[in-house]
Structures are given as structure tokens and as C-alpha cells.
Amino acid sequence: MNTQEVVKRVQQVGGGLALLSAAGFAYAVSRRFNHRLLYERPFDPKNMVELKGTVLEISNSKEKKDEKRGVFLMLKADKDQVAVHLGPFWYINRQHHFKKGDKLKVKGSKVTYDNAEVVVASEIQQGKMGMTLRDEKGNPVWQSWHKM
Numbered sequence: 001m002n003t004q005e006v007v008k009r010v011q012q013v014g015g016g017l018a019l020l021s022a023a024g025f026a027y028a029v030s031r032r033f034n035h036r037l038l039y040e041r042p043f044d045p046k047n048m049v050e051l052k053g054t055v056l057e058i059s060n061s062k063e064k065k066d067e068k069r070g071v072f073l074m075l076k077a078d079k080d081q082v083a084v085h086l087g088p089f090w091y092i093n094r095q096h097h098f099k100k101g102d103k104l105k106v107k108g109s110k111v112t113y114d115n116a117e118v119v120v121a122s123e124i125q126q127g128k129m130g131m132t133l134r135d136e137k138g139n140p141v142w143q144s145w146h147k148m
Helices: 003-037 089-095
Strands: 050-058 070-077 078-088 102-111 116-127 129-132
Touching: 003 070, 050 078, 050 116, 070 089, 078 089, 078 102
Parallel strands: 078 116
Antiparallel strands: 050 070, 050 102, 070 078, 102 116, 116 129
């Protein structure tokens, strides 16, 4: 094999590796983009409520993809049980693990989701621990978490 053939093969292999690298990068970017956008819950800043209560149950929504699956709590507030949607599973479980019996103060938007009345949390307070999930307009904090 002469030098020209070697150079040609190196260029072919290098071009193939560059193409694979570009495809891999595009896939990684799309996955991160999906993490930020696929979890969607309605939010109405004009319909804000504050609740104090005890966690009765912690659940994940039924979506199969991690990007869409959310974490919600059933909160015993006064005599009512209220479903409180926190955020995407991949984000919430990296921040804090709630458990049955936790005493919480929740600020959020009361909305209808899947034909049920829920509170989409913007802030949670547990003792001295506070967690902001959305800004005053309802924009999720996790949208900038993976920003590139």
C-alpha cells in the first residue's frame, strides 16, 4: 500500500468517525432538550394558592418515558386531600426525596389536569428546607438546568 492509499483510508475512517460523532452529539442534545420540554403541566399565575399539610402519598405519573414522568404528592390539607404536582421525576429525585408524614407548606397554581383539580407547585417549604420549582410566571427552573 502506498502513501496515497494510506492517506485516503485515514480520511475515510476519519470522515466516518466525524459523522458518527456529529450524530451522537445531535442525539445527546435532543435528549437534553426533551428533558426540558416534554414534562408539561398547566400553570395559571392568576390562580395561586398556599397550602399547609401532611404528605399522605408520593407517586409518579404513569408516562413511560422519563422525560414526561412526573412526581406528585397527595397532601392532607385541613380536611381535604390535594394532589400536588412537583415536576419531572428526573429533576425532583435529584433535589429531594419526600416521604409519607412530611409536613409541607406549598405555594402553587390550582389548575385542572387530566380532568382533576390539582396544584402545580412553584415553591415547597419543609422546615428550613425550601425548594423553588417555578418562577412567578410558572416557568420551570429545570428548563435551564441542562442549558448548553
